[in-house]
Amino acid sequence: MLTSLTKEKLLISTFYYNASLDISQNKKTYWEQQKFFNFLRKIPDFNVILCRMRKHNQDGKISFDVKGDDVCLAVDLVSGAYENLYDIAIIISGDEDFVPAIQKAQKLNKKVVNAYFNSTSSNYLKHTCDESICLNKVIDKIKE
Numbered sequence: 001m002l003t004s005l006t007k008e009k010l011l012i013s014t015f016y017y018n019a020s021l022d023i024s025q026n027k028k029t030y031w032e033q034q035k036f037f038n039f040l041r042k043i044p045d046f047n048v049i050l051c052r053m054r055k056h057n058q059d060g061k062i063s064f065d066v067k068g069d070d071v072c073l074a075v076d077l078v079s080g081a082y083e084n085l086y087d088i089a090i091i092i093s094g095d096e097d098f099v100p101a102i103q104k105a106q107k108l109n110k111k112v113v114n115a116y117f118n119s120t121s122s123n124y125l126k127h128t129c130d131e132s133i134c135l136n137k138v139i140d141k142i143k144e
Helices: 002-006 029-039 069-082 096-107 123-128 135-143
Strands: 013-017 046-060 062-066 088-092 111-116 131-134
Touching: 002 062, 013 062, 013 069, 029 046, 046 069, 069 088, 069 096, 088 096, 096 111, 096 123, 111 135, 131 135
Parallel strands: 013 046, 088 111, 111 131
Antiparallel strands: 046 062
8 A cells, every 4th residue: 555655755754643452451452462463663764653552441442542642743744844864755544633744744845636536535635735645545555
């Protein structure tokens, strides 16, 4: 799928932001995720950035949130622009919270592309970016 997004451009590096699952909730799922992370780490120039998983217990119902991933992505986007590490950044997200970081990168003459899924896309984010790619369409083409 990465080549579908980069087209004929040179891919310098990829950053993947996530958090480890809580092993106490499901050991099998935890270890499957760790295996997946290790697989990604073996891909050249693929960076796995692990953030924090926050546990919530509300009325006896446990839920989890990944914390810090948005900030890490924004910092990497802006610092990479200042350090001239890229010409074009592709952000796979529908979260409009990235708009200020995107605008800063654009002021530093960087192009930012938004890759998104229909179900999670922000119009504000799509219109702020220089280009937008609907991943639902990319996936449909790959399946053909």
